[in-house]
Amino acid sequence: MEYIIETKNLLKRYGAKAAVNNVSLHVEKGEIYGLIGKNGAGKTTLMKLLLGLANPNSGEISLFGSNTPNEKRRKIGSLIEEPALYKGETALENLRRFAILVPTPEEELHRLLELVGLADVGDKKAGRFSLGMRQRLGLAIAMLGDPEILILDEPINGLDPAGIKEIRDIILELNQKGVTFLISSHLLDELGRIATKFGIMTDGILAEEISAKELKEKCRAFLKVTVSDSQKAQQALLAWRSDLKTEISGNEVHITSRVEDTSEIVITLVNAGVRVYEMRNESIELEDFFIERLG
Template sequence: MNYEVSFEHVSKSFGPHMVLRDIDFRIVPGRVHALLGRNGAGKSTLFSIFLGLLSADSGVVKVDGVPWSHEVLDHVGASVNGPAFYGHLSAAANLRVHTRLLGLPEAEVDRVLSIAGLSEVGSKKAKSFSTGMKARLALAQALLGDPEILVLDEPQNGLDPQGIVELRNLLQKLASVGHTVIVSSHQLGEVVHLAQDITILAEGSIRYSGALENLAPSGQLEAEFFRLTSPDGERHV
């Protein structure tokens, strides 16, 4: 089943500080959607609301047209706020912990290690992994159970150029068969190659949401990003 995710007039404050202001956009299956913004723009808060880690002050999140409920998480694979593993356990053992929690067959461990390019190092302890290998392990963990919705926070961090290309190809392949894929990224040059749709946040508000080609038809995403996220940037939806 394919799932459309929509944020409808979502706002969130922490004390007097409004982090998200009337966020309204949708993420459709079949296309990679990139969430962009400078540090502090509200990307992590938006992800946390979708994953049920925070509650919105107002507005609603819908999945397939139905207001969000905890059952949604049965269809979600996510990696947010940096990878967190048991350092004394091997990569495979870390994943086995999650297969047992999720009620998945242990064969899932080998499947996702292969997808993430970690088959040959599955027996190595996670604490020995480089930043790029930890990023791959986080991706493997998110892919357990072949979730229909994939939420990834800066998944390219630490990857070498080959790893970035492999990740791009994987995410585009997942989207092409109907998965809903949303990633946050600061790597604007890679976003041009990866995503079909983008949403740009600045100071908790949407400055643009729509097809990448409509905003930057010649690939000039960096220039448009800085224009829209400047203090006097205009809203362009």
């Protein structure tokens, strides 16, 4: 497998502390990779290393399959922490300044402002922008020059729910056009709905990489059946289908095997003289999965 972003045993120390500790990251082309970790986990530091904004103590970085990443970084757009804006200038004037590095036609600048929802802020100077507006402008700056990869550090920090949805939609739209994303967050909500893969960082270590598909499988639903007598219910179910995977929890039977026609469960139980009070699908909350791992 060739990765569009790959690191091998990347290490970055600040004094005695390893902010990024032997991280081997694997991002495939076309992915929306969500880097999740608590404050201080090392997410920003890892991104800075990828972008060449900080130098690793050891380890390797490969971008677009190249081990000499410097020349490849032009194809990466980024928004790291707060964008450094010219406070006395408008959104458009700011964008023009950053476009000096990546020459861009004026109409494209307008299109970008439109895309991030800043087309109507007019003459307002960036110094008077809200946090959400600064984030939006930062995103527009990151998108200058049609990057193939966007590295976004907590891009929806400070946005209201409507803004979060807008940014999420922009990310999905660009992703459809082939842009690969690496997005950090300490909030699962931000990423849970769009990420195709998750990297879980704790204390500098990339503890786990898991695809959204694998995650769904791990959080798979079980059927919770609340009954009058769970022992008797379990026996009846196993007599009906000996391969059924069941667990008892109080007056509930949890069935983890897949059952096509769940009405057969009810019939089996009622025939065995067990009353069925409730039957519903349960799943481990995504949130619980991460909380357990983030420590």
